[in-house]
Amino acid sequence: MITKFATVYAGHVDIPDRGQDATPANERRFSNAHLASVFDKTEAIAKVMDEGGWDALWMAEHHFQQEGYEVIPNLLMAAVHLCHLTKTLRIGCGFNITLPPEVPYRGYTLKDLTLVPRPVHLPVECWQPVVSASARGLDFMVKHNIKGAVGGGAATMEQGPITAFQAAAHRAGKDWKLGENLMIGIVIHLADSKAQALKEIVPLYEEHAKMFAPLGFMPGMTKEQVAAVARRGGWYESGVPRVEHYINLGGWFAGTSDELVAFLKNLEARYPGLEHVNLSMPMGTPEAIMLDQYRRVSAEVMPHFRR
Numbered sequence: 001m002i003t004k005f006a007t008v009y010a011g012h013v014d015i016p017d018r019g020q021d022a023t024p025a026n027e028r029r030f031s032n033a034h035l036a037s038v039f040d041k042t043e044a045i046a047k048v049m050d051e052g053g054w055d056a057l058w059m060a061e062h063h064f065q066q067e068g069y070e071v072i073p074n075l076l077m078a079a080v081h082l083c084h085l086t087k088t089l090r091i092g093c094g095f096n097i098t099l100p101p102e103v104p105y106r107g108y109t110l111k112d113l114t115l116v117p118r119p120v121h122l123p124v125e126c127w128q129p130v131v132s133a134s135a136r137g138l139d140f141m142v143k144h145n146i147k148g149a150v151g152g153g154a155a156t157m158e159q160g161p162i163t164a165f166q167a168a169a170h171r172a173g174k175d176w177k178l179g180e181n182l183m184i185g186i187v188i189h190l191a192d193s194k195a196q197a198l199k200e201i202v203p204l205y206e207e208h209a210k211m212f213a214p215l216g217f218m219p220g221m222t223k224e225q226v227a228a229v230a231r232r233g234g235w236y237e238s239g240v241p242r243v244e245h246y247i248n249l250g251g252w253f254a255g256t257s258d259e260l261v262a263f264l265k266n267l268e269a270r271y272p273g274l275e276h277v278n279l280s281m282p283m284g285t286p287e288a289i290m291l292d293q294y295r296r297v298s299a300e301v302m303p304h305f306r307r
Contacts (some may be wrong), residue, residue, distance in 0.1 A: 011072030017205030052298025180273025
């Protein structure tokens, strides 16, 4: 049953215009002062989530701009700082490498890395995105107790990462339920009506697509559609999928809080081992809207899953 609520905030600053008719992604430029606003925004998000009883905030580390929208340069320092400002919120780093190859070092072969000081909360959870869902990769994850994060669109497939992950556990002799040790991620936008949510999510979706379509993170887009996303306007005449396409796939959601509760209850019924969901906002969503979304989920959605 779903009991854990997390989000991904990759560290984007507020941008003044959004949508297909706004500034193309490759033309965006920000002052250093504006880029530094990411720290206040991150603090505000962490505090609201902590107050609302969320379980985890996942961030991403990026050093480059204008190459990307995300601008948090040092996850570990940011995470330590946020731990001073919050009480129970867990901070996830996506991604850090702590798995070294076997290399010669000072006269011996280095196989393991020692981290000091040791973490207060043990065991430390390690999560890994599940994309191709190859048997070799999933077997490695199960062997090393690495949990998996999958996109919400995968939850609509009869066969896919969720079923494959359970099969890997069974091969290792572990009787995991469908969805156990997985986290399903959904991009959401809540409003007082479904029509309002759909209207409001469109420019957010379009800005999100500008960033991620060229990286291959908008499943199903053709090369021609990706090229259209890089241009200003005329997207849908070029066949770019509308946000409703991704809502129908299950990876995006726009509606009321009650409708989101029903959506998540359906996931619970289909995946009895599922405990973790990741509810995130589209890339480029302004701070004020993000905080409103987190508060809505805390007050109107999470109480239905707290037992």
